Amino acid sequence: MDLHIPAAEHAFRDEVRSFLADNLTAEIREAGRLATSVFADAGLAMAWQKILHARGWAAPHWPEEHGGPGWSISQRAIFAEELVRAEAPPLVPMGLLMCGPCLIGCGSPEQQAHYLPRILSGEDFWCQGYSEPGAGSDLASLQTFAEIDGDDYVINGTKIWTTYAHHANRMFGLVRTSREGKAQSGITFLLLDMNTPGITVEPIVGLDEIPEQCQVFFDNVRVPRSNRVGEENQGWGVAKYLLTFERGGAEYAPMLGIQLARVKQFAACQKIAGGRSLMQDDLFSYRVARAEIDILALEFTENRIKSELGAGKSPGALSSMTKILGTELQQKVTELAVDALGAQALIWQPRAIEPGSTLPAVGPEYATTAMARYLNARATSIYGGSNEVQRGIIAKMVLGL
Numbered sequence: 412m413d414l415h416i417p418a419a420e421h422a423f424r425d426e427v428r429s430f431l432a433d434n435l436t437a438e439i440r441e442a443g444r445l446a447t448s449v450f451a452d453a454g455l456a457m458a459w460q461k462i463l464h465a466r467g468w469a470a471p472h473w474p475e476e477h478g479g480p481g482w483s484i485s486q487r488a489i490f491a492e493e494l495v496r497a498e499a500p501p502l503v504p505m506g507l508l509m510c511g512p513c514l515i516g517c518g519s520p521e522q523q524a525h526y527l528p529r530i531l532s533g534e535d536f537w538c539q540g541y542s543e544p545g546a547g548s549d550l551a552s553l554q555t556f557a558e559i560d561g562d563d564y565v566i567n568g569t570k571i572w573t574t575y576a577h578h579a580n581r582m583f584g585l586v587r588t589s590r591e592g593k594a595q596s597g598i599t600f601l602l603l604d605m606n607t608p609g610i611t612v613e614p615i616v617g618l619d620e621i622p623e624q625c626q627v628f629f630d631n632v633r634v635p636r637s638n639r640v641g642e643e644n645q646g647w648g649v650a651k652y653l654l655t656f657e658r659g660g661a662e663y664a665p666m667l668g669i670q671l672a673r674v675k676q677f678a679a680c681q682k683i684a685g686g687r688s689l690m691q692d693d694l695f696s697y698r699v700a701r702a703e704i705d706i707l708a709l710e711f712t713e714n715r716i717k718s719e720l721g722a723g724k725s726p727g728a729l730s731s732m733t734k735i736l737g738t739e740l741q742q743k744v745t746e747l748a749v750d751a752l753g754a755q756a757l758i759w760q761p762r763a764i765e766p767g768s769t770l771p772a773v774g775p776e777y778a779t780t781a782m783a784r785y786l787n788a789r790a791t792s793i794y795g796g797s798n799e800v801q802r803g804i805i806a807k808m809v810l811g812l
């Protein structure tokens with residue numbers, strides 16, 4: 412195996428590092444350092460997207476003809492690593508990672524021309540209207556109904572767990588347009604303006620006291636028929652296409668590698684019985700090594716997905732695999748962090764980890780976000796399609812069971 416790293420890749424890494432040093436402001440960096448979920452402070456994440464967009468780097472995974480930078484797989488891996496290393500906040504995924512790639516694959520030329528530049532620039536902030544109170548894993552049972560009236564659909568019903576709906580000015584969502592036949596064959600995929608009369612958004616406050624998810628109500632909401640993606644009653648195919656990007660488009664490995672390296676750093680400072688460091692404890696170092704090996708394996712699979720996406724293909728069931736591995740590893744790494752910190756992880760100080768807060772943190776700085784990250788990581792195996800459901804998809808699509 413040739414392990415030589417080409418000079419061009421070193422030069423690219425230097426270019427990214429110097430861009431980050433010049434453009435990642437202290438305020439935006441703090442939002443990344445303090446982020447305890449895949450979502451950083453919405454305003455600062457969008458400010459960071461605008462800076463990346465000005466350099467043409469907001470969507471490394473998009474095809475060049477739609478505004479991607481045309482990078483190789485290794486360049487994209489380097490970029491993702493350097494962003495995490497520099498503690499840049501993660502970008503809001505609903506537009507760049509979900510709606511954009513879906514419109515590139517399934518949208519009309521008019522929809523692509525209108526929405527894609529606005530997604531890249533951050534002018535539009537998207538949310539995902541799939542789940543309903545009675546439709547989560549069993550998404551096809553959704554009941555929010557859209558009736559045709561002239562050139563419009565008129566929508567009534569409700570969506571729930573809609574992340575950042577209170578910040579969004581756009582929603583991509585699924586509505587029922589027929590109650591005939593199989594549940595999947597009566598669903599339509601629509602693009603909505605969140606400022607349309609009849610839409611009400613009620614934020615839901617989470618365990619961490621932050622309202623991230625919302626319930627959205629639709630009361631005779633009129634949406635032009637031209638906002639439909641794909642054919643009427645064929646939205647299930649569009650929704651599934653988008654979900655492969657939601658599950659497979661995320662790059663877990665670079666972040667996991669760096670988070671685990673941090674766990675190792677502070678475990679090396681934690682003293683255990685006999686004056687040894689926690690990293691010298693056989694069981695703890697074994698758990699770290701297991702996680703390290705799994706992260707490496709995941710990195711290779713993610714690179715395979717990036718190459719499929721780069722060639723304009725959908726990653727299919729591979730995205731279910733990385734969703735399971737990435738989220739379970741996220742949970743393991745956050746568990747290792749909490750175990751390494753012991754009682755220091757228990758200090759509840761949400762105000763101290765708000766970007767811009769001047770409240771001093773109690774305990775070591777690296778301990779302030781560990782518990783919030785641990786708790787938030789429990790949700791990763793639920794959203795984007797629960798991991799049990801992903802295992803079902805692999806059993807069916809890959810193993811033919």
Ligand SMILES: Cc1cc2nc3c(=O)[nH]c(=O)nc-3n(C[C@H](O)[C@H](O)[C@H](O)COP(=O)(O)OP(=O)(O)OC[C@H]3O[C@@H](n4cnc5c(N)ncnc54)[C@H](O)[C@@H]3O)c2cc1C
Nearest residue numbers: 539540541542547548572573574790793794795796797799
């Ligand atoms: C933090 C967070 C953010 C979210 N953001 C959004 C968003 O922005 N937009 C959106 O539309 N939705 C969002 N969701 C909703 C999410 O997609 C659903 O929670 C998820 O699909 C599970 O649905 P449910 O909560 O109704 O649980 P259920 O479907 O009721 O599942 C309950 C349990 O049963 C298991 N189960 C269900 N069916 C099967 C099966 N066939 N085989 C094996 N096990 C099964 C599940 O794995 C789970 O353990 C979010 C959820 C969370 C937690």
